[in-house]
Amino acid sequence: MNKVRNVTTLHPFDEALALTPVPVSAQEHGRESTRHWQGRTHPLYANMVGPFGGITAAQALQAVMQHPERLGEPISFTVNFAAALSDGDFRVESRPVRTNRSTQHWVVSVSQTDPAGIESVVITATAVTAARRTTWSAADAVMPSVPVPGSIARASRPARVAWIQRYDMRPCSGEIPADWNGAEADSLSRLWMRDDPPRALDFCSLTALADVFYPRVWRRRALMTPVGTVSMTVYFHAGAAELAATGEGYLLGQARAQSFFNGFFDQSAELWSRDGHLLASSHQLVYFKE
């Protein structure tokens, strides 16, 4: 029996991740391993201006994941948001700059060409992949005890931002302020989260999920000041097998800030599988105005 592939059933996240190889002249001296890819922002992951940062981070990581010379799986990934992406095409360049016996170091960049034809870097990133071996393991970050996702109503956020609809988020505590009254609070939020529609977890989707927390300064101050992530790092504490075992299940995420100082604050997050495996820890530095 022939199966007819129905392209319309592709998950929007996979549509967004689609990168097309761009052939490049072989003359780029000393850069034989560099691969170029063409991508495009996806309207279903749009933010107020340009795309959701988490989807851009995932697209940058995807340029590592689909590089034919990749060794092992991501263990560390840092992405720097150098400029707001414009809706439309972008170009990704990924390059393994050092390959060791069991680890590999990557440099990635995303650039866009403006209407005048000038190409500019919008993202810089570095990644480390590794062929893991089974060792003694232990998780010290204890998963907080919270109600099960089925008992919590889905968060309803303003529909004017498309990407929010791509995540089923069930706030446990520290929900986005209902009243923007400037009343200071702690900066901690906990929520269940998964893709909508549900999608089996992988490194790229976990990277995007690490960025779904609304900005800590909004919670801390109950003031909706303009913000923008400057840099985000994700450490992966699971391999592909553990991510696959999580499947389409909810993750428990937790985020909080440590310092707000003269225009920038940090934000640390942990993401656990429902059965308590700490899958990733993530940190970011975020610009805020005033």
Next chain:
Amino acid sequence: MNKVRNVTTLHPFDEALALTPVPVSAQEHGRESTRHWQGRTHPLYANMVGPFGGITAAQALQAVMQHPERLGEPISFTVNFAAALSDGDFRVESRPVRTNRSTQHWVVSVSQTDPAGIESVVITATAVTAARRTTWSAADAVMPSVPVPGSIARASRPARVAWIQRYDMRPCSGEIPADWNGAEADSLSRLWMRDDPPRALDFCSLTALADVFYPRVWRRRALMTPVGTVSMTVYFHAGAAELAATGEGYLLGQARAQSFFNGFFDQSAELWSRDGHLLASSHQLVYFKE
């Protein structure tokens, strides 16, 4: 009165930071802003094999600090340790890839040439610098209450590692195991720290200080398994003025792990000035064997 400059009084940290500009042909198309520097490992910051990672990170950041096109001060810095440095010369390349109105994004790499004349990347790094503005500020990470540094004996560690002698460390809790008996414990350590000889704090020395904590897996397991930092990120929560105000004073540092999984663990650290300003938060991913 003429002052005779006595070069022998230069602090070893400043000796280690000395980078000499290397002229490069102007033909590197599209890379006009790239600067190349020559550096050298310093014997007083030697580790078991090659140099202390913190000094290498500081040298990489120094290539940003002394770049003539730098805008503002570091707010975020990520360094990836792609290979062990060999003792001797290295080359640093720093390039501002995007300069905005108040932020600037940097790509840095360190490379070494082996005896056969083959140059390889040993460090990749990215940095963000920014012209900060005064805003509402708050520190949520509370400085722990510990005895004053003068009341704590200086740590005496094995003299076989040179760099340890470059830091005056006063352990408050979670000292390196006296007995390597495999008894599991928590992964938290707190200590006062400063350069030895004392030296006024700046971004580069703060970066190095963020890496002085001994590997968390040693504390957690009381087993001295081989380890190596793979990636380290430092977020700066202070400007040059706040660092200068700290002067040569002790910083209180705290580090702990969240996850140990199949060969890698994470390590998060905070560094406060003695008067309680959180100067930096730092995170790293570390390889461990078995």
